[in-house]
Amino acid sequence: xxxxxxxxxxxxxxxxxxxxxxxxxxxxxxxxxxxxxxxxxxxxxxxxxxxxxxxxxxxxxxxxxxxxxxxxxxxxxxxxxxxxxxxxxxxxxxxxxxxxxxxxxxxxxxxxxxxxxxxxxxxxxxxxxxxxxxxxxxxxxxxxxxxxxxxxxxxxxxxxxxxxxxxxxxxxxxxxxxxxxxxxxxxxxxxxxxxxxxxxxxxxxxxxxxxxxxxxxxxxxxxxxxxxxxxxxx
Amino acid sequence: xxxxxxxxxxxxxxxxxxxxxxxxxxxxxxxxxxxxxxxxxxxxxxxxxxxxxxxxxxxxxxxxxxxxxxxxxxxxxxxxxxxxxxxxxxxxxxxxxxxxxxxxxxxxxxxxxxxxxxxxxxxxxxxxxxxxxxxxxxxxxxxxxxxxxxxxxxxxxxxxxxxxxxxxxxxxxxxxxxxxxxxxxxxxxxxxxxxxxxxxxxxxxxxxxxxxxxxxxxxxxxxxxxxxxxxxxx
DNA sequence: GGATTGATCGTGACACTGTCAAGCGATCGG
DNA sequence: CCGATCGCTTGACAGTGTCACGATCAATCC
Numbered sequence: 216x217x218x219x220x221x222x223x224x225x226x227x228x229x230x231x232x233x234x235x236x237x238x239x240x241x242x243x244x245x246x247x248x249x250x251x252x253x254x255x256x257x258x259x260x261x262x263x264x265x266x267x268x269x270x271x272x273x274x275x276x277x278x279x280x281x282x283x284x285x286x287x288x289x290x291x292x293x294x295x296x297x298x299x300x301x302x303x304x305x306x307x308x309x310x311x312x313x314x315x316x317x318x319x320x321x322x323x324x325x326x327x328x329x330x331x332x333x334x335x336x337x338x339x340x341x342x343x344x345x346x347x348x349x350x351x352x353x354x355x356x357x358x359x360x361x362x363x364x365x366x367x368x369x370x371x372x373x374x375x376x377x378x379x380x381x382x383x384x385x386x387x388x389x390x391x392x393x394x395x396x397x398x399x400x401x402x403x404x405x406x407x408x409x410x411x412x413x414x415x416x417x418x419x420x421x422x423x424x425x426x427x428x429x430x431x432x433x434x435x436x437x438x439x440x441x442x443x444x445x446x447x448x449x
Numbered sequence: 450x451x452x453x454x455x456x457x458x459x460x461x462x463x464x465x466x467x468x469x470x471x472x473x474x475x476x477x478x479x480x481x482x483x484x485x486x487x488x489x490x491x492x493x494x495x496x497x498x499x500x501x502x503x504x505x506x507x508x509x510x511x512x513x514x515x516x517x518x519x520x521x522x523x524x525x526x527x528x529x530x531x532x533x534x535x536x537x538x539x540x541x542x543x544x545x546x547x548x549x550x551x552x553x554x555x556x557x558x559x560x561x562x563x564x565x566x567x568x569x570x571x572x573x574x575x576x577x578x579x580x581x582x583x584x585x586x587x588x589x590x591x592x593x594x595x596x597x598x599x600x601x602x603x604x605x606x607x608x609x610x611x612x613x614x615x616x617x618x619x620x621x622x623x624x625x626x627x628x629x630x631x632x633x634x635x636x637x638x639x640x641x642x643x644x645x646x647x648x649x650x651x652x653x654x655x656x657x658x659x660x661x662x663x664x665x666x667x668x669x670x671x672x673x674x675x676x677x678x679x680x681x682x683x
Numbered sequence: 684g685g686a687t688t689g690a691t692c693g694t695g696a697c698a699c700t701g702t703c704a705a706g707c708g709a710t711c712g713g
Numbered sequence: 714c715c716g717a718t719c720g721c722t723t724g725a726c727a728g729t730g731t732c733a734c735g736a737t738c739a740a741t742c743c
Contacts, residue, residue, distance in 0.1 A: 243720080261578050264700060275722045280702070282720095338578070343634050344495055354638050361639065383648075383656035386636060390628030390657070391621055397631065398624055400577055404588050405595065414617075422617035423624070430664020477691080498729060509693045514731070516691095 244282045244292070246272050251293050255335040260345070265289065290339050291347040297329075297336030298356040304329050305363045315371035316428055322364055323392065323424040327416050330396045341393060364389060368431070376432055384431050391423050478516045478526070480506050485527050489569040494579070499523065524573050525581040531563075531570030532590040538563050539597045549605035550662055556598055557626065557658040561650050564630045575627055598623060602665070610666055618665050625657050 250272040254263055265286050266276045283289040308325035309318045330337045339345065346353065365385040372379040399416055406413040414422075484506040488497050499520050500510045517523040542559035543552045564571045573579065580587065599619040606613040633650055640647040648656075 259578055265702095266700060276700090277702080277723080278721060286701075341631055341635070344493055344572070348634075354642060357635060358639055358642055380656070382645075383653070384660060386629075386632075386653065387625055387657050387660050390632055391625045392628065393632055394624030394626065394628030395620075397575055398620075398627055400582075401575070401591060402620060405592055408588060408592055411616075419617070419620065422614070423621050426618060426621050426664045427660075428664075429667045430660045430662075433663045433667045499731095500729060510729090511694080511731080512692060520730075 243272070243274065243278060247274075247279050247282060247289065248292055248296060251289050252335045255293075255338060260338050260342075263290075285347075287345060287347045290342075290345050291350050291353055293336060294340045294346055295350075295353050295356050297333060297340045298353070298360050300333060300336070301326070301329050301340075302356070302360040302363065305360060309363065309367060315367055315374055318367045319371060319388070319428060320424050322367060323388075323420045324417070326392045327396070327420050331416060337396060361385075361389060371431060379431055388427055391427065392420075395419055395423065477506070477508065477512060481508075481513050481516060481523065482526055482530060485523050486567075486569040489527075489572060494572050494576075497524075519581075521579060521581050524576075524579050525584050525587055527570060528574045528580055529584075529587050529590050531567060531574045532587070532594050534567060534570070535560070535563050535574075536590070536594040536597065539594060543597065543601060549601055549608055552601045553605060553622070553662060554658050556601060557622075557654045558651070560626045561630070561654050565650065571630060575631075595619070595623060605665060613665055621664075622661055625661065626654075629653055629657065 247268060250268045251263070253271060254267050258267070263286075265279045268289070269276045269278050272278070279289055283292060304325045305322055308321040312318045312321055340357075365381065368379075368385040368388065369381045372381050372384070395416070399419065402419070403413045481502060484502045485497070487505060488501050492501070497520075499513045502523070503510045503512050506512070513523055517526060538559045539556055542555040546552045546555055574591075599615065602613075602619040602622065603615045606615050606618070629650070633653065636653070637647045
């Protein structure tokens with residue numbers, strides 16, 4: 216055990232320090248994160264390698280290992296960055312909108328907007344197999360982004376359908392969005408095989424949100440043999 | 450260009466030829482596929498390597514390359530196998546059920562059943578970045594599984610809501626299921642962070658299907674060129 | 684029956700990767 | 714001014730994908 220864990224870099228600040236060449240490099244961690252995103256964007260996650268990242272950043276091949284310890288560490292940092300931008304985008308998307316339904320639509324659009332503008336980040340954010348599973352910052356940051364959606368669903372429930380169970384509903388929205396970005400490529404190939412015109416991502420989002428909003432408005436926790444029913448406070 | 454593409458192995462038969470040691474090995478392709486899922490199940494997709502697969506199958510390190518050409522090729526074969534079992538499972542799940550809603554619920558349960566019983570396959574099936582993107586067999590097999598869902602949604606529309614647009618609705622269901630298996634781990638960590646009891650996969654599926662069924666029943670194709678604000682009539 | 688052919692698989696080699704120990708240089712506290 | 718520590722490089726080792734080539738066996742042809 217020699218180094219492994221430099222002083223805990225200031226990640227939340229996203230400082231992008233303009234001070235070029237402070238002591239040795241400036242701040243390598245941020246530069247390496249940027250290079251990692253660059254590599255993923257051009258060569259895909261499959262072509263990702265610490266050495267390629269180091270090469271593109273102009274440092275030696277072991278430099279990434281010093282700051283992030285592991286490939287998982289660097290990818291986790293990228294994922295954290297992605298969740299930060301997602302949270303900011305969603306928070307900005309719902310800002311100034313009053314009606315919960317409109318907020319939900321805005322969230323859907325913001326989600327695909329982030330997914331299309333930062334594909335490299337999104338290729339990593341939900342890939343728990345290549346991420347530091349028990350990274351605290353990653354968990355809290357992901358939760359922060361999710362909570363925007365959950366509070367919106369809660370508002371929708373409060374105004375339109377008090378009997379709606381908020382948590383499952385919010386998770387359905389989240390899952391549908393996530394599944395959409397994952398499956399969109401496959402949908403396109405299916406469209407091609409069936410000879411139909413391909414539907415764009417935004418079109419899919421529009422249809423999905425409309426379908427789900429209708430579902431959330433009419434849902435009532437009826438029959439099923441689900442004993443742990445929570446009283447859905449009203 | 451020497452070999453690369455042996456005569457096109459009979460994959461659909463799933464023969465599992467009992468004839469041990471036919472001429473050289475028996476049929477290495479199937480054995481290698483089995484070893485591949487074994488490796489993925491034990492070491493995860495991250496620990497997957499052609500050499501490890503070869504080692505576990507008791508053949509030389511280049512043998513997998515001969516039959517599948519590439520790591521992508523072997524993983525694609527695994528994915529094809531997964532889609533076959535998924536299609537069979539869904540077809541068997543809806544068999545004998547008349548009501549489309551019940552069929553949809555059965556499909557949801559069958560989906561998570563496959564996801565939990567064959568996690569190694571599911572870890573690969575939707576990971577287009579590690580798959581042969583333009584593999585014909587993969588595309589058709591995936592389409593076959595999807596079409597069971599789509600026809601069920603079509604039946605549901607015909608009986609309960611003729612104004613429902615079938616294709617987007619079916620894709621929503623598919624996306625939600627896919628997103629659920631992808632995000633379930635993250636949901637659990639969120640539950641842990643919030644101190645609530647964790648919801649199992651089956652519980653999630655139950656809630657999701659119920660929510661979506663309500664949505665599919667009430668959906669009406671309103672204005673396609675959606676104006677920014679809908680009056681939210683109830 | 685013996686030789687040929689082609690499919691099946693093994694061997695060896697190369698470039699590449701992750702990871703670690705050790706080294707070097709600049710910076711800072713004393 | 715000098716050691717200590719941080720930042721990063723250098724060098725090395727095992728493991729991997731991929732290719733060319735050699736070896737082995739089944740089936741076929743004459």
